[in-house]
Amino acid sequence: MNSTATQEELVAGRGYEALFVPAVFQPWTRHLIDGAGVKEGFHVLDVACGSGVLARHALSISGTSGRVVGIDSAPGMIAAAREIEPAVDWILGSAEELRFGDSVFDCIVSQFGMMFFSDRHAAASEMFRAIKPGGRLAVAVWNSIENNPAYGDIISVLDEQVSIAAGDALRLPYSLGDSKEVTGIFDHVGFTDITVETKTEQATFPSSRTMVEAELRGWLPLFDIHLTEEKIADVLVKSDGKLSKYAAQSGEAVFPTSAHILTAHKPQ
Ligand SMILES: C[S@@+](CC[C@H](N)C(=O)[O-])C[C@H]1O[C@@H](n2cnc3c(N)ncnc32)[C@H](O)[C@@H]1O
Structure with missing residues (x-):
């Protein structure tokens, strides 16, 4: 794994932090922090930390006597x-x-990364190994696309206006909507006292166009789907009708998002 980010990768990371973190991810961190029971002095691991919103929240609690x-x-x-x-x-x-090493962390948190892991069982098994006996795990995965209708609307625009492959790229984050599947993965590697709570938080984008454009320019290229400027403009116009129902008076796009919060223990 190359340890240095290119300028383009850094700009993408900053862009994620500037747009997606406040719009979608920030409201969820409290559920993970509460679920894992993060406390002052704790040694915490955030898996698939992205630009770090959850790890920063953990640091604000674990403090200088802890380590994140x-x-x-x-x-x-x-x-x-x-x-x-x-x-x-x-x-x-x-x-x-x-x-x-083994049994290093008081707790492990992971927010909206699991759907992308190439080997989810290996990741769960690694979390089990790295957490201390008695340590607590909290993992967030998106509920199914049927329970996240705003993204369902964008997917239908992509299916119709771009391709099914483009729609599939946006279906991926919602591929672990069956909470039994997630529970089974962590149960299989040895975690106990597994609970799943389904929660709703509000997402707020500056506008529906900002939201769709970020997917077209930032997400689809990760799947080798590159659109011309003409096509992007066309898709944005077509998406206006489908997404107008989320427009607040301010012009922002506001809609509920639904996710499962799994918590579990490593036995003593
Ligand atoms: C939707 S982002 C969530 C980031 C962050 N947890 C948050 O809440 O903002 C998903 C993250 O998972 C990371 N990711 C995907 N597969 C991964 C893997 N196998 N190992 C580590 N990170 C991975 C991506 O690089 C990305 O930063």
């Missing part, structure tokens, strides 16, 4: 995270191969 580590496989995310909060130990690496 964030790991992510995207160099641009790690570079952006490091710019914002140097007091967290940011590590470029993969969830499937955590480069930490």
